[in-house]
Amino acid sequence: MTSNSASVVSARDLGLTFQTSDGPVNALTGVNLDVAKGDFVSFIGPSGCGKTTFLRVIADLEKPTSGAIAVNGMTPEQARRHRAYGYVFQAAALYPWRTIEKNIALPLEIMGYSRDEQKTRIDRTLELVNLSGFGKKYPWQLSGGMQQRASIARALAFDADLLLMDEPFGALDEIVRDHLNEQLLKLWARTNKTICFVTHSIPEAVYLSTKIVVMSPRPGRVTDIIESTLPQERPLGIRETPEFLEIAHRVREGLRAGHSYDE
């Protein structure tokens, strides 16, 4: 972590307990984490470890029940009101009655950008995700990977410096996923955004991140935080280097330590 950069997300002893009909469920306990500006942080862990919940807490889609969290130095709710982040969901969640460019325009319309400004931003973000020329298409005319890219464009269209991504490529096949991972890294380098990325793929986490947060379930908690030693420039081939495998190994160990197999 670069020492002079401001903290974008900072969690102190954060906890969240869901009250369900089967009694309370500890989705998160004692989470301490700092995400610095420009970081690419991956959250990895088995289902039920609270990685998505943590992302939703940052986004003010869930309220923590204990501890403290600050996003850009504000509460998550203030941050949301300031439109501090773009959120990319597991499914593309494009509105089927809007064309791709109209989908990207959706947040811009809500936030009151002028027509001209909307047009410029749509063109720019479509170009960023390599979808130029597809603006007039409807979502169903695009493949799953292209739809997810459109949803990333939608999250990039307004000036949020923080991008929250919840397993955005989880439903895609590996070849498409590799390609999108590569593009995402380029996009991150170009836009200088801070990215929080939830995944359950070890290679994906290691390939993308500057920092990997390993989590484990029951109760959801952070078991390891790994600073990546990989260079900024990452061709796909880097995944065969010893350095990469070393980090991947440490992630796997962390996952194994936090996971009891007798359940």
Place this chain on the structure above:
Amino acid sequence: MREESFFRDKLLPISTVVLILIAIWYVAVIFLNAPFERDAAARAGSEIGFSDIVRNTMAQERPVLPAPHQVVAEIWDTTVNKAITSKRSLIYHAWITLSATLVGFGIGAALGVLLAVGIVHNRAMDRSLMPWVIASQTIPILAIAPMIIVVLNAVGIAGLLPKALISTYLSFFPVVVGMVKGLRSPETIQLDLMHTYNASSAQTFWKLRWPSSMPYLFTSLKVAVAISLVGAIVGELPTGAVAGLGARLLAGSYYGQTVQIWAALFMAAALAAVLVMIVGLAHTAVLKRMGAKA
């Protein structure tokens, strides 16, 4: 997939069913109208042969069941051969009913949408209103229609509006039920997305809930427009049979004019079919504009 053919896929199956129905109808005409012919022959003290019975049952003046060609002739006579302004024109009566239907349908659809919006956005309305909406439809319309007419007449409202209100009473229901479901149809993820944009509830409504509900709206409008017509006809029954298809039906039954009743029935059916078809076309047009697959 094979090419769709209008003749083989549309015309042939439909016309086959129509032909079978007409055949059954003619057989029924002979059976139902024959006793009258036999009685008449018996009173005259003469014998009547089967071929005469068949011929006569097709041309009675007040048959138990009129033959299809009699109904067609009556419809032709009362539409083409009469001036539209004439009290004997079926088109005149159909227009009276149609205007009440359309006014009632309009009010019903608007009321239904407004109630649905309230129910979806307001927990108190959801809890308190929905049971009453459902209860309203458990009261037989035949029982409540004369009450509405009488009560409104007493306060000086007569003519089109009472009939339209009966249409409204029937037609708002499917719209409320359909629209509540439609406005609640957006997935959690789509609502979450709006939340992350810090969208106001008005923005969420117009940009997400309203477009999502369109398929539900038109499906319920189709049901609503058909029962609006039923409502208008029912509303005409207790008005003392002045004008409208309902009045035609009532007058027909007073005077045993079965041909007239059937002609009015067919007119009503055709009207309903056209109305449903128009709503269907609007549905297709709207979905097309919303980028649905061709």
